[in-house]
């Protein structure tokens with residue numbers, strides 16, 4: 001019985017991985033857990049995952065978006081939105097509950113947001129994430145660690161090896177090898193050479 005269950009689990013994971021791989025450019029060493037989900041509203045080449053990447057959350061890439069994830073990076077039960085460009089380096093840890101974005105995804109105008117919702121929910125027209133919406137490239141450099149429940153907003157560059165403390169909202173660039181935290185995230189301390 002246990003053997004049968006593990007065989008069924010193996011088949012389910014294999015099936016889930018093959019399905020997810022259809023929407024991204026990646027090699028066999030990349031793994032998607034059963035919780036992972038890929039929404040690619042554009043071309044397969046818009047999402048490039050490096051070797052040994054592990055995805056446990058949701059990656060969402062729009063028509064004109066680009067999402068790059070470097071080798072050995074891990075995306076927990078987070079959600080990454082790429083409408084323009086999200087560039088994640090190698091060896092990056094993204095914990096559960098994190099949101100990474102390169103755009104606000106909705107316009108400031110309440111009327112337009114309402115029209116988008118009506119068009120989407122009533123007429124089946126997916127909301128336009130490009131008209132009247134600001135988008136700016138977001139970068140997480142190599143070896144960054146993003147703690148649980150962090151929001152990283154559009155246009156932010158997080159420098160190499162930086163750590164974002166749990167629950168932070170990152171609205172501005174973060175220097176390499178520093179720890180930042182809070183809302184909006186502020187410098188907690190620098191990471192000295194011997195701790196890097």
Ligand SMILES: CC(C)(COP(=O)(O)OP(=O)(O)OC[C@H]1O[C@@H](n2cnc3c(N)ncnc32)[C@H](O)[C@@H]1OP(=O)(O)O)[C@@H](O)C(=O)NCCC(=O)NCCS
Pocket residue numbers: 093095096146147148163164165166167168179181182188
């Ligand atoms: C970033 C982190 C690792 C730093 O740990 P640390 O170096 O031991 O930091 P400390 O606990 O000594 O705190 C240092 C200062 O930062 C502040 N701080 C720590 N975490 C903070 C947070 N999430 N938000 C705001 N401020 C924070 C502390 O209040 C303290 O301030 P003070 O010097 O004024 O007293 C830790 O704060 C953290 O966020 N851990 C959670 C990691 C996580 O999410 N893991 C999920 C699994 S991958």
